[in-house]
Amino acid sequence: MPSSQEPGTEADPGTETNAERRRVAWLLGGLIGLLAAAVGVAVGELGAAISAEFVSGTPIAPAVAVGEWAIDLSPAWLKEQAIRTFGTHDKSALLTGIYITIAVVSALVGVLARRHLRIATGLAAAFGVVGLIAAFTRPVVGFGTWFPALLAGGATVAVLWWLTIWSQQAQVRKPAGDPAQRRHFLVTLGGTGAGALVGGFGSRAWLNSRYTVAPARANVVLPEPAVRLPEVPASAHPDVPDLEPFFTPNAQFYRVDTAMTVPQVDPREWMLRIHGMVDRPVSISFEDLLRMPLEEHDLTLTCVSNTIGGPYCGNARWLGAPLAPLLRRAGVRAGADQIMCTSFDGMTIGTPVEAVLDGRQAMLAVAMNGQTLPVEHGFPCRMLVPGLYGYVSATKWVVDLKLTTFAAESGFWVSEGWSQQAPVKTASRIDVPGTGASLTAGTIVVAGVAWATHRGVAGVEVQVDKGPWVTANLATADTPDTWRQWSYPWQATKGSHTLTVRCTDGTGTLETPVIQDTLPDGATGYHSIQVTVG
Numbered sequence: 001m002p003s004s005q006e007p008g009t010e011a012d013p014g015t016e017t018n019a020e021r022r023r024v025a026w027l028l029g030g031l032i033g034l035l036a037a038a039v040g041v042a043v044g045e046l047g048a049a050i051s052a053e054f055v056s057g058t059p060i061a062p063a064v065a066v067g068e069w070a071i072d073l074s075p076a077w078l079k080e081q082a083i084r085t086f087g088t089h090d091k092s093a094l095l096t097g098i099y100i101t102i103a104v105v106s107a108l109v110g111v112l113a114r115r116h117l118r119i120a121t122g123l124a125a126a127f128g129v130v131g132l133i134a135a136f137t138r139p140v141v142g143f144g145t146w147f148p149a150l151l152a153g154g155a156t157v158a159v160l161w162w163l164t165i166w167s168q169q170a171q172v173r174k175p176a177g178d179p180a181q182r183r184h185f186l187v188t189l190g191g192t193g194a195g196a197l198v199g200g201f202g203s204r205a206w207l208n209s210r211y212t213v214a215p216a217r218a219n220v221v222l223p224e225p226a227v228r229l230p231e232v233p234a235s236a237h238p239d240v241p242d243l244e245p246f247f248t249p250n251a252q253f254y255r256v257d258t259a260m261t262v263p264q265v266d267p268r269e270w271m272l273r274i275h276g277m278v279d280r281p282v283s284i285s286f287e288d289l290l291r292m293p294l295e296e297h298d299l300t301l302t303c304v305s306n307t308i309g310g311p312y313c314g315n316a317r318w319l320g321a322p323l324a325p326l327l328r329r330a331g332v333r334a335g336a337d338q339i340m341c342t343s344f345d346g347m348t349i350g351t352p353v354e355a356v357l358d359g360r361q362a363m364l365a366v367a368m369n370g371q372t373l374p375v376e377h378g379f380p381c382r383m384l385v386p387g388l389y390g391y392v393s394a395t396k397w398v399v400d401l402k403l404t405t406f407a408a409e410s411g412f413w414v415s416e417g418w419s420q421q422a423p424v425k426t427a428s429r430i431d432v433p434g435t436g437a438s439l440t441a442g443t444i445v446v447a448g449v450a451w452a453t454h455r456g457v458a459g460v461e462v463q464v465d466k467g468p469w470v471t472a473n474l475a476t477a478d479t480p481d482t483w484r485q486w487s488y489p490w491q492a493t494k495g496s497h498t499l500t501v502r503c504t505d506g507t508g509t510l511e512t513p514v515i516q517d518t519l520p521d522g523a524t525g526y527h528s529i530q531v532t533v534g
């Protein structure tokens with residue numbers, strides 16, 4: 001093989017040009033880098049599965065740890081943008097982004113390794129260290145957090161080193177190489193790739209089968225409620241095609257949280273501690289909780305990140321233990337105005353003490369729409385306080401309630417720039433027809449929902465174009481803590497039209513037309529849709 005070739009000269013059969021060599025280096029280097037990273041990711045999954053199988057704790061694959069760390073580090077506007085762009089899929093989008101980044105960077109590192117092996121392996125090791133640091137920033141650090149990262153970093157470095165050296169030393173390259181060695185090398189590359197795929201996905205499946213509370217959840221026997229609510233009358237839901245049901249099915253209920261993987265909290269190990277500025281700290285187990293008189297309560301939950309007309313609002317019949325008696329049992333000391341709620345996954349949410357003690361149905365919920373709380377909605381227990389946005393009231397996987405003051409500390413979202421106090425703002429939404437719909441002239445039933453949680457909805461009005469506001473038909477109210485559905489038979493004439501909705505809350509206050517962004521305490525402004533009538 002010639003050691004150099006004049007650029008542009010015709011290559012003899014059996015030799016290669018610089019350009020060709022460079023292409024091989026890029027291809028082979030990139031491939032080796034990718035393979036090394038794939039093995040690293042797979043081994044990380046394997047490490048997480050091993051710790052789930054043999055060591056208790058919270059196993060976490062390194063890429064997931066990096067994702068969670070990225071969520072922690074990203075500013076409020078970015079999280080907000082992610083929720084807006086990807087909605088409930090924001091976590092999978094982030095994880096996809098992380099994997100793409102790993103792929104691109106590792107391919108480049110593989111190319112670099114052909115000339116500067118030490119620097120490249122150093123970079124690969126640095127990546128492992130990032131995973132390790134991410135692991136140690138997790139709220140719950142144990143074997144299952146650092147072990148997978150260590151394993152992943154080590155495997156990446158080893159595979160990069162091994163394959164790079166082999167591909168350079170052995171006679172594997174055409175045309176001069178030895179066909180047997182080349183075959184062996186290619187088979188090894190293919191085997192490594194296949195091994196990483198099978199090992200990675202296999203470990204993920206193993207992890208998912210080990211690290212799951214689904215069986216424990218299925219075993220929960222919900223007790224007979226001390227307070228059972230009558231069925232909501234059918235008239236709470238206007239019978240309009242495509243209008244969502246009065247109660248949002250659990251599977252359709254919006255989900256907003258920072259958890260990359262849904263926390264798996266074993267109800268047998270779950271404990272809720274109530275402490276801080278109290279006379280008698282209280283600890284209750286899940287069994288204790290189920291033995292308390294549980295009450296049903298209908299409540300609409302809304303996210304502060306919900307934009308005008310947005311989907312982050314759901315209504316459910318919850319079952320849970322009233323929180324106020326528990327706080328009284330603990331004896332809240334004078335001056336304590338905030339409950340700092342902490343979840344199993346380290347989320348902190350500051351809830352006003354006053355809201356819990358003023359008579360509203362604040363609860364520790366264990367069931368949702370007649371089913372044991374779904375894992376993604378906080379199993380085994382979540383908090384709910386009517387009238388407040390989720391980020392200041394609805395801690396999922398809650399394990400700790402510390403009585404403190406707003407002056408002394410802030411919860412996660414508040415330290416990100418959201419308001420300390422956040423009552424749900426009055427809002428209304430047109431759900432049918434959808435915006436942009438093409439309709440036929442005649443009677444068109446317009447319908448939607450309106451909420452002013454804990455104040456109730458007293459009226460809904462619809463406006464066509466710049467016309468007068470006309471009263472819509474309100475469906476039967478459930479409680480002031482739930483949304484209210486409405487409908488309006490519109491005599492539609494041909495042309496393009498704008499339909500706008502507004503509502504009046506139970507105190508007689510009209511929804512504000514002032515347009516405000518979600519940050520810092522919830523969006524306002526009227527929801528409008530555009531339709532074409534032909």
Ligand SMILES: Nc1nc2c(c(=O)[nH]1)N[C@H]1C(S)=C(S)[C@@H](COP(=O)(O)O)O[C@H]1N2
Nearest residue numbers: 254255256257258303343347390391394396
């Ligand atoms: N542990 C935990 N609880 C949490 C959150 C979170 O990120 N982590 N997000 C809160 C927010 S912002 C909202 S709006 C509600 C959403 O509850 P859902 O996902 O059951 O609809 O949960 C709240 N509780």
Ligand SMILES: [Mo]
Nearest residue numbers: 303304390391
């Ligand atoms: Mo939220």
